[in-house]
Amino acid sequence: MNKRQFFVLACLVIGVIALSRCGNRKAGGADPRGETFAAANTCANCHQAIVASYAATAHAHTSAPASAATVKGSFTSPDNVFHFPNGNEVKMEREDSILYQAAYQNGTLQQKQPFDIAVGSGRKAQTFLSWRNGRYFQLPISYFVPAASWANSPGFPADHPKFDRVIPSTCFGCHSSAVKVKEVQEGMGLKEVFEKREMIAGIDCQRCHGPAAAHVNFHTAHPEEKAAKNIARIDTIPNLRKLDMCALCHSGLKPFQKSPFRFQPGDALAEYLLPTVPFPRKPAEMDVHGNQHQLLVASRCFIQSKTMNCSSCHNPHTTERDLQMFAQRCISCHEQDTHKKTKLSAEARQQDCINCHMPALPSSAITLLANGQTNPTPDSIRTHLIAVYEDAAQSILAKLPRGK
Known part of the structure; x- marks a missing residue:
C-alpha cells in the first residue's frame, strides 16, 4: 500500500x-x-x-x-x-x-x-x-x-x-x-x-x-478600503485553475515533483504532479482519496458545463451534510421534468438526487479490521462520477412516495 x-x-x-x-x-x-x-x-x-x-x-x-x-x-x-x-x-x-x-x-x-x-x-x-x-x-x-x-x-x-x-x-x-x-x-x-x-x-x-x-x-x-487588495481573488481565477486548487489534494495518490506547500491560487496542477497513466474513471476503482477530481471531470454534468467546479456544489467555508440542500443545487441546473417517468411526486423528485446519482460506495483501497472482526470493513466514499446508478436508484425509488 x-x-x-x-x-x-x-x-x-x-x-x-x-x-x-x-x-x-x-x-x-x-x-x-x-x-x-x-x-x-x-x-x-x-x-x-x-x-x-x-x-x-x-x-x-x-x-x-x-x-x-x-x-x-x-x-x-x-x-x-x-x-x-x-x-x-x-x-x-x-x-x-x-x-x-x-x-x-x-x-x-x-x-x-x-x-x-x-x-x-x-x-x-x-x-x-x-x-x-x-x-x-x-x-x-x-x-x-x-x-x-x-x-x-x-x-x-x-x-x-x-x-x-x-x-x-x-x-x-x-x-x-x-x-x-x-x-x-x-x-x-x-x-x-x-x-x-x-x-x-x-x-x-x-x-x-x-x-x-x-x-x-x-x-x-486602510480600513476604509473594502475592495480586497494584495490577496488572491478566487472569483477571478480561470475555472480550470479553480479545479486545480482542489485537485492538488483530491485527485488521488500521485507523485509530487514540487512540494504541495508551494502551491499558490492560480497555479497549474501539472506543475506539481508528475505525469501518470490516467486513473480508471470507474467508481468501483476509487482510491483512498476517491479521485474526486478525475471522477467529476468525467461526468456529463461537468462536460456539458463551462463553469462547473467544486464550489458549484460545495461551500468550503462551512460544514455541509444536508443531502436535500445538495439536491437543490442539482435542481438549479436540471429540469425536474426529466424524472416524471419515474411517477414520483414533485416533492420526492427534489429530495434525493445525491444518493441516486452520487451514491456512497465501498473503497477498494481503504479497509479497516475492527476489534473482534475477522474480515476488514471497507470505508465508504461518495463517488463524484455523477451518473445513473441503477441499483442505488431502484433502492431509493422503492422508499419514496409516488405521484402522478
Whole structure:
C-alpha cells in the first residue's frame, strides 16, 4: 500500500484557527512560513463569521497534536485493547498527559510509542503518528468511527502490530498547512528530518487563499478600503485553475515533483504532479482519496458545463451534510421534468438526487479490521462520477412516495 494512503482516514482540530483579534499587530513574522504570511488570528479581524464556521469543517480538523481532547477512542479497560492472533495485542495507555500505544505478546511488553499527531476529522476515522529520531511513523492502531472501535491501520499486517511505517512530508502537504522538515544526507540519498510536533495543523486560510501578510497590513492601514487588495481573488481565477486548487489534494495518490506547500491560487496542477497513466474513471476503482477530481471531470454534468467546479456544489467555508440542500443545487441546473417517468411526486423528485446519482460506495483501497472482526470493513466514499446508478436508484425509488 502506498505510504500516503493512510491519510484517507480523513482528519482534527486546527489548534487556534483564529478567533482572537490582533488588530494593531503587524502581520507576518509570527507565522513560521515566513514574513509573507499573516499571523493566523488576523483573518478573524475582518472575516470573523467565515473563520468561525470554517473552524468546524473537516479541512480545519484534518490534523492536530495528539491529546486526550483530539484522539477518539477509549483508554479505559477493556475497550482500550486491540487483539491480534497468537497472543499479540496493543493497548491504548495514558501516563499523565501522554498517550501511548503499547504492544504486548502474552502479557509481556514488546514496544511502546507515543501518540504525537492525530490525523482525521473524526467523522469517519482517525489514524496516528509517532515521532522518534527525527521521523514520523504511523502507529499500528487507528480508530474507526462507524464501528466505534479501535482498528488495525489500513494496509498493516493482520497478525501483528507494525511500528515502522515511515510517513513522508508529502503526506503533511495535504493534511497540514506547514511542517518543519529538512533534508539531510544519508548514504547515497537524502533523508527527511522533522522537528517534533512543529507544524501548523489543519488546512488554514492561507493554504487556499495564499500568503496574506501584505493583504492584512494594507487593510489594517486602510480600513476604509473594502475592495480586497494584495490577496488572491478566487472569483477571478480561470475555472480550470479553480479545479486545480482542489485537485492538488483530491485527485488521488500521485507523485509530487514540487512540494504541495508551494502551491499558490492560480497555479497549474501539472506543475506539481508528475505525469501518470490516467486513473480508471470507474467508481468501483476509487482510491483512498476517491479521485474526486478525475471522477467529476468525467461526468456529463461537468462536460456539458463551462463553469462547473467544486464550489458549484460545495461551500468550503462551512460544514455541509444536508443531502436535500445538495439536491437543490442539482435542481438549479436540471429540469425536474426529466424524472416524471419515474411517477414520483414533485416533492420526492427534489429530495434525493445525491444518493441516486452520487451514491456512497465501498473503497477498494481503504479497509479497516475492527476489534473482534475477522474480515476488514471497507470505508465508504461518495463517488463524484455523477451518473445513473441503477441499483442505488431502484433502492431509493422503492422508499419514496409516488405521484402522478
